[in-house]
Amino acid sequence: MSLRNKIQDAADLSLANTSELRRHLHQYPELSFAEYETQQFIADRLRQLGIAHQEIAGTGLIAEVAGGAGAGAVVALRADIDALPITEVNEAPYASKNPGVMHACGHDVHTASLLGVAEILQSVRQDFRGKVRFLFQPGEEKLPGGATLMIKDGALKNPVPAAIFGQHVHPPLAAGKVGFRPGVYMASTDELYLTIRGKGGHGAMPHNAVDPIVISAHIITAVQQLISRNTDPTLPAVITFGRIESDGGATNVIPNSVSLLGTLRTLDEDWRKELHVRLEKLVTGMAKSMGGEAELRIGHGYPFLKNDEQLTRWAFAEAQQFLGEDNVVELPIRMTGEDFAFYTHHLPACFYRLGVRNEARGITSSVHTDTFDVDEACLRTGPGLMAWLAVQKLNG
Incomplete structure (x- = not known):
């Protein structure tokens, strides 16, 4: 046999x-x-x-x-x-x-x-x-x-x-x-833990606050440019935020901070490292330009x-x-x-x-x-x- x-x-x-x-x-x-x-x-x-x-x-x-x-x-x-x-x-x-x-x-x-x-x-x-x-x-x-x-x-x-x-x-x-x-x-699989800090206040008086929700919205949109305009179109890469929540807030209350959880994936280790650097610069710079602060922690996952x-x-x-x-x-x-x-x-x-x-x-x-x-x-x-x-x- x-x-x-x-x-x-x-x-x-x-x-x-x-x-x-x-x-x-x-x-x-x-x-x-x-x-x-x-x-x-x-x-x-x-x-x-x-x-x-x-x-x-x-x-x-x-x-x-x-x-x-x-x-x-x-x-x-x-x-x-x-x-x-x-x-x-x-x-x-x-x-x-x-x-x-x-x-x-x-x-x-x-x-x-x-x-x-x-x-x-x-x-x-x-x-x-x-x-x-x-x-x-x-x-x-x-x-x-x-x-x-x-x-x-x-x-x-x-x-x-x-x-x-x-x-x-x-x-x-x-x-x-x-x-x-x-x-x-x-793909490689990195975890993103992003905190946006602003200054809470009354929803009817946003000029007295620094709205972390608005900052977060701009950041969520802006980080996609790291894929669409900075990544080689022939190289697959993904940034996705799957969870966003504030430390409070209501219909008329601006919270003090917002937390976002996401994932970063690509098929090239060198570009993976470069994306870490660019993502950090983007989120911190954008938050600062709008009067807030950003803290990004990247959980290094699988290659x-x-x-x-x-x-x-x-x-x-x-x-x-x-x-x-x-x-x-x-x-x-x-x-x-x-x-x-x-x-x-x-x-x-x-x-x-x-x-x-x-x-x-x-x-x-x-x-x-x-x-x-x-x-x-x-x-x-x-x-x-x-x-x-x-x-x-x-x-x-």
């Missing part, structure tokens, strides 16, 4: 186990950097599979499966394990039992899938060389990003992996399909995510061989962010998308929504493909 068929058969056999693991994880989600029960659950499953593990980065784990066909390189595979502060409204039997917490971004799928990969690779370990390293990473949804802690604690050392792969659920794609994007794929061109095109072709050409697509650039990006700046990396959609069953909700769910047929595709990519890379 060919290795491809062995892996596919193992994926088919492990589907029930992997689905059960996913449902358990979905019922008991935990927030970023507090994944204590999740960590224990993963550790227990690895022990059942006879795979030694090491706790790392607080609530993360790493483990390895050594191939029996001889020495070779190391290939790393990563899954994130944290959930989001969202209250689930789905009525599925596996709906979240932890109030206000939900696996609304598919990290339960990622974790269960990687455990499925571990089960598959244990069953075919005599057929590949080298080692496969599993990274179960905490805190993808919260700065500074669990990837930074995994890297700091040595997840990419002793030895340095030849490549790293990660996958992420993708509701626009039907279950059974996957998508790839060579090169720059996802842009760059898939290694050669590795990703290779993975695209391997996915076509494993799943069939009709089930593999090329994806457009996204301005969303992912802390897998940190890995991509250290070694050859490929971050791809796993289809989870099933329109006939009404499984169409986007990630980060309270109705998000997946067609669990993806748990046949995800583990099988990731196992195939790992062994093909090692045996190549």
Whole structure:
């Protein structure tokens, strides 16, 4: 029997186990950097599979499966394990039992899938060389990003992996399909915390006040010129303010200050740094010119995510061989962010998308929504493909 068929058969056999693991994880989600029960659950499953593990980065784990066909390189595979502060409204039997917490971004799928990969690779370990390293990473949804802690604690050392792969659920794609994007794929993600201070007063006598709301309105409009008139039109970049609130105010009361929360995203690290400088100058200068003050704090988030061109095109072709050409697509650039990006700046990396959609069953909700769910047929595709990519890379 060919290795491809062995892996596919193992994926088919492990589907029930992997689905059960996913449902358990979905019922008991935990927030970023507090994944204590999740960590224990993963550790227990690895022990059942006879795979030694090491706790790392607080609530993360790493483990390895050594191939029996001889020495070779190391290939790393990563899954994130944290959930989001969202209250689930789905009525599925596996709906979240932890109030206000939900696996609304598919990290339960990622974790269960990687455990499925571990089960598959244990069953075919005599057929590949080298080692496969599993990274179960905490805190993808919260700065500074669990990837930074995994890297700091040595997840990419002793030895340095030849490549790293990660996958992420993708509701626009039907279950059974996957998508790839060579090169720059996802944006950097910085958080903006802006405070505008003025002088409060009566709404009918604005000349006696310094209105921070008016200053904020001008700033919100003006910062868009950093994108439309200062950014190279061929370089994607976004500045969005998603929340604005004052420290008081009423129909006839001008408040003393206004707070704004936003995000800054781009696909170039040099321009990202330049935007930080220009944004600071713009908001402080404009506020001062109108009689107020501005204080900007930038929460430095994840860098842009760059898939290694050669590795990703290779993975695209391997996915076509494993799943069939009709089930593999090329994806457009996204301005969303992912802390897998940190890995991509250290070694050859490929971050791809796993289809989870099933329109006939009404499984169409986007990630980060309270109705998000997946067609669990993806748990046949995800583990099988990731196992195939790992062994093909090692045996190549």
